[in-house]
Amino acid sequence: MKQLKRSFLVIGLGRFGESITKTLSSLGHEVMAIDKDEGKVNKVADLVTQAVQADGTDEGVLRELGVSNLDEAIVAIGDDIQASILTTLILKDMGFNRIVVKAKNDYHSKVLEKIGADMIVHPEKDMGVRVAHSILSGNIIDF
Numbered sequence: 243m244k245q246l247k248r249s250f251l252v253i254g255l256g257r258f259g260e261s262i263t264k265t266l267s268s269l270g271h272e273v274m275a276i277d278k279d280e281g282k283v284n285k286v287a288d289l290v291t292q293a294v295q296a297d298g299t300d301e302g303v304l305r306e307l308g309v310s311n312l313d314e315a316i317v318a319i320g321d322d323i324q325a326s327i328l329t330t331l332i333l334k335d336m337g338f339n340r341i342v343v344k345a346k347n348d349y350h351s352k353v354l355e356k357i358g359a360d361m362i363v364h365p366e367k368d369m370g371v372r373v374a375h376s377i378l379s380g381n382i383i384d385f
């Protein structure tokens with residue numbers, strides 16, 4: 243059965259955000275990708291609906307870009323925990339249906355939970371759990 247086309251905003255195009263962006267895009271979904279680093283934006287520019295160099299904490303710019311027309315958001319800002327929290331808060335106020343956020347540590351995760359992030363992921367930790375299970379079961383990791 244063909245999946246419905248969904249629309250996503252990805253903010254932060256490190257290894258995690260870039261990988262999410264490329265996967266969603268290759269599956270035919272609409273993706274707007276944002277990073278404050280122009281080089282990161284250029285890397286995905288040909289693959290996505292729109293790629294923009296911008297600061298995720300700049301509410302005015304996000305509104306100008308019309309990001310609230312998109313349904314779901316992924317905040318994949320890594321080391322700058324303050325920027326991650328602020329961006330999540332702004333997107334929450336804009337009324338996204340679902341916001342997925344990458345957390346750096348447990349304190350970051352707790353704050354994200356309190357401000358209403360719908361899904362919080364810890365890529366390295368989560369992947370470690372999956373790999374450990376797959377080692378024990380002898381299966382390859384299934385996606």
Ligand code: ATP
Pocket residue numbers: 253254255256257258259276277278279282296297298299318319320321322325
């Ligand atoms: P990964 O493990 O996914 O490679 P990381 O955890 O090392 O990433 P960073 O490299 O610190 O995380 O951040 C991920 C991306 O988020 C970077 O490309 C960075 O330029 C971008 N980023 C950081 N702050 C902002 C911001 N305020 N607005 C937009 N993008 C940002």
